[in-house]
Amino acid sequence: MITTLQATISLFVFIFGMCIGSFLNCVIYRLEQSKSLKGRSFCPHCKHTLSWKDLFPIFSFLLLRGKCRYCRKNISIQYPLAELATGILFVLIFLSASPNWPSGLGFWSFARLCFMFYVSYSMIIIFVYDLKHYLIPDKVLFPAIIITFIYKFFENLAFSHWDLIRNLKLEIGNSASVLNLVLAVVIASGFFFAIWLVSRGKWMGFGDVKLAVLMGLLLGLPNVLLALFLAFLFGAIIGVMLMVFDKKNLKSEIPFGPFLIIGTFIAMLWSPQIINWYFKLFI
Numbered sequence: 001m002i003t004t005l006q007a008t009i010s011l012f013v014f015i016f017g018m019c020i021g022s023f024l025n026c027v028i029y030r031l032e033q034s035k036s037l038k039g040r041s042f043c044p045h046c047k048h049t050l051s052w053k054d055l056f057p058i059f060s061f062l063l064l065r066g067k068c069r070y071c072r073k074n075i076s077i078q079y080p081l082a083e084l085a086t087g088i089l090f091v092l093i094f095l096s097a098s099p100n101w102p103s104g105l106g107f108w109s110f111a112r113l114c115f116m117f118y119v120s121y122s123m124i125i126i127f128v129y130d131l132k133h134y135l136i137p138d139k140v141l142f143p144a145i146i147i148t149f150i151y152k153f154f155e156n157l158a159f160s161h162w163d164l165i166r167n168l169k170l171e172i173g174n175s176a177s178v179l180n181l182v183l184a185v186v187i188a189s190g191f192f193f194a195i196w197l198v199s200r201g202k203w204m205g206f207g208d209v210k211l212a213v214l215m216g217l218l219l220g221l222p223n224v225l226l227a228l229f230l231a232f233l234f235g236a237i238i239g240v241m242l243m244v245f246d247k248k249n250l251k252s253e254i255p256f257g258p259f260l261i262i263g264t265f266i267a268m269l270w271s272p273q274i275i276n277w278y279f280k281l282f283i
């Protein structure tokens with residue numbers, strides 16, 4: 001159950017997430033233009049510097065009816081969608097990361113929350129960028145892999161494996177041992193590497209191999225397998241739908257990164273529930 005306190009904090013987390021989402025759109029635009037992150041935001045069409053009134057997540061978009069205040073050209077729907085998605089995702093992470101908040105709040109639950117926000121932020125950028133350009137930006141993926149590695153390393157130092165298993169119900173993500181994480185990375189990225197090798201890069205890009213390294217480190221076993229399964233399931237459903245509606249044929253490419261990221265988010269947030277539900281089907 002959600003307490004009033006949690007609901008109040010969730011609202012602030014939602015607003016915070018939407019602000020991060022707004023920043024994230026800016027990062028994506030500058031990655032596309034290979035520009036640095038410094039300087040004020042501006043309209044991509046007329047280059048007019050945006051004022052504070054134009055920078056409220058979603059509300060500015062709605063008030064301006066999706067058009068630039070200065071040149072009246074359409075603002076991409078990517079902007080409000082990414083803001084909304086980041087806001088919702090941050091709330092979901094907050095609620096599953098801190099079920100006993102504030103009594104259960106300690107250094108590690110806070111560190112884990114910050115880490116989860118950071119990883120989600122990186123994955124949303126990869127999601128949007130891969131969807132638009134069929135490319136996973138190393139500038140975002142590599143730092144995410146390194147920070148995940150460092151975080152998991154210290155988490156393992158701080159807790160013995162047995163403590164982690166006992167606390168698993170209270171914590172999101174996977175609190176697996178180092179060996180488990182290494183195995184998860186080898187299995188997940190090895191799988192994509194094999195596909196990449198056999199198809200000579202036609203069925204999967206090398207970006208997916210690298211993204212699978214992040215997934216393995218982040219989720220561990222068996223959660224990474226759940227994420228991969230969901231990614232292929234959603235990929236197949238969307239692929240068939242696109243063929244039925246005649247947008248793509250069997251030979252056209254669909255970027256796979258977004259599916260991997262949706263699978264990762266679902267596994268990150270709900271893997272214990274999904275795995276329990278699955279096993280109950282057979283008992």
Ligand SMILES: [Zn+2]
Pocket residue numbers: 043044045046047048068069070071072073
């Ligand atoms: Zn403009």
